[in-house]
Amino acid sequence: MTDLYAVIGNPISHSKSPDIHRMFAQQTGQHIDYVRVEAPLDGFVATIERLREEGFKGCNVTVPFKFKAFELAKDPRQHVRLSERAQSAKAVNTFRFDQGGLLFADNTDGAGLVRDIEQNLACPLHGRDLLLLGAGGAAWGVALPLLEAGANIFIYNRTASKAQELSHGLQVFLKREVYVESGLGHGLPNFIDSYATLSTQAFDFVVNATSSGLKNEMPPLPEALFKQGALAYDMMYGRETPFMEFARAHGARVADGLGMLVEQAAEAFFIWRGVRPDTRSVLDALRQ
Numbered sequence: 564m565t566d567l568y569a570v571i572g573n574p575i576s577h578s579k580s581p582d583i584h585r586m587f588a589q590q591t592g593q594h595i596d597y598v599r600v601e602a603p604l605d606g607f608v609a610t611i612e613r614l615r616e617e618g619f620k621g622c623n624v625t626v627p628f629k630f631k632a633f634e635l636a637k638d639p640r641q642h643v644r645l646s647e648r649a650q651s652a653k654a655v656n657t658f659r660f661d662q663g664g665l666l667f668a669d670n671t672d673g674a675g676l677v678r679d680i681e682q683n684l685a686c687p688l689h690g691r692d693l694l695l696l697g698a699g700g701a702a703w704g705v706a707l708p709l710l711e712a713g714a715n716i717f718i719y720n721r722t723a724s725k726a727q728e729l730s731h732g733l734q735v736f737l738k739r740e741v742y743v744e745s746g747l748g749h750g751l752p753n754f755i756d757s758y759a760t761l762s763t764q765a766f767d768f769v770v771n772a773t774s775s776g777l778k779n780e781m782p783p784l785p786e787a788l789f790k791q792g793a794l795a796y797d798m799m800y801g802r803e804t805p806f807m808e809f810a811r812a813h814g815a816r817v818a819d820g821l822g823m824l825v826e827q828a829a830e831a832f833f834i835w836r837g838v839r840p841d842t843r844s845v846l847d848a849l850r851q
Contacts, residue, residue: 567618568835569600571610572625576601579849580623583828586848587840595620595836607631611658621659621835623828629654629670629700636668643668651707651736654700657831669834672701673708675827676770676798676820681712683822683846686768686794689713694755694766696782696806697773698725701798705772706752707736714768716752719761721783726754758783765790769810771797776804789815800824822846 570580576599584597600622602610607628614622624632632655636643642665649655649670659667680686691714695702698720709716710733720726730752755761762785769789775782776799784806789795795810800821807817825846833839 565594565596566620567614568595568597568621568623569614569619570597570623570625571600571602571607571614571628573601573604573627575599575625578625579824580625580828583825583845583849584832586845587829587832590844591836591838591840593836593838602628608635611635615660615664619660621657621831623831624656624658629656629704632656632658632668636666641666646670647736648673648707651733652700652704654704656704656827657834659834667834669831670704671827671830671834672823673705674830675823675825676705676796677708677712678826678830678842679818679822680768680794680796683826683843684794684818688768691715691767692717692764692790693768693770694719694761694764694788696720696769696771696784698722698729699772699774701774702729702772703732705770705798706733709770710736710752717755717764717766718752719755723754723756726756730754758785761785762787764788765793767793769793769795769815771795771799771804771806775806779805781805781809784809786813789813792816794818796820798823821849825849 570578581597588595636645636655644667646669649668652670655668657669657671693714693716695718718726733752767790793815795815796818797804797807798820800819811817825842829840829842
């Protein structure tokens with residue numbers, strides 16, 4: 564018997580998720596069929612209800628519906644169990660449809676980023692200084708797992724109040740007290756409120772969670788941003804962004820977000836099937 568899964572978005576024809584999950588299924592011997600579903604911009608909830616009625620076992624959610632998925636998950640009429648990382652992200656990218664009309668809602672983006680950095684790129688995060696660029700949905704989605712991996716996080720955004728909001732929001736979810744030793748003082752996470760302050764710091768990791776790559780723009784950054792051997796990670800994938808070019812020119816190791824895409828998919832696959840696939844072979848196939 565073949566179980567049905569889907570990815571919901573608008574637009575969705577570009578999604579690599581069906582290819583990724585097909586490779587996962589072949590590798591693990593799981594019998595699934597995974598399809599793209601384009602939901603109307605005003606029809607996300609109806610699309611979820613239709614998939615459940617048609618016997619789907621779960622789905623992924625991508626732009627622009629991750630926040631609508633979170634609102635759905637918070638609706639007490641829906642009988643949804645919401646994971647802590649989805650609560651922290653204020654967004655949902657994975658649903659599992661359980662028996663009895665129950666749903667489990669999660670966000671696997673941050674877990675995917677951490678696994679890509681630590682396993683695929685062999686860069687431990689614990690105790691390292693990490694600059695998170697941006698304070699929008701992408702940053703909210705990855706910040707808590709980065710904290711739980713032990714990174715010392717600093718948040719920089721063009722609008723300082725949004726960086727401060729993310730910083731304060733994350734403190735609700737900290738399970739242990741962590742301190743950052745730096746010129747900015749103690750406490751975690753820190754937000755950086757000006758370019759002048761940012762110019763005095765250097766980091767082991769710089770993660771670009773802004774939309775600058777979509778616009779082929781470069782976020783305003785000082786040249787002396789990267790420590791020796793630093794990793795510059797752009798959550799975009801598919802091409803060299805201006806941020807990646809800038810980082811490479813200033814001595815940083817550079818990575819795009821394709822590994823994060825594969826790893827977050829593997830986390831969703833594990834939630835659905837209870838089996839964790841090998842991501843290296845899938846990532847290599849996509850790179851080729």
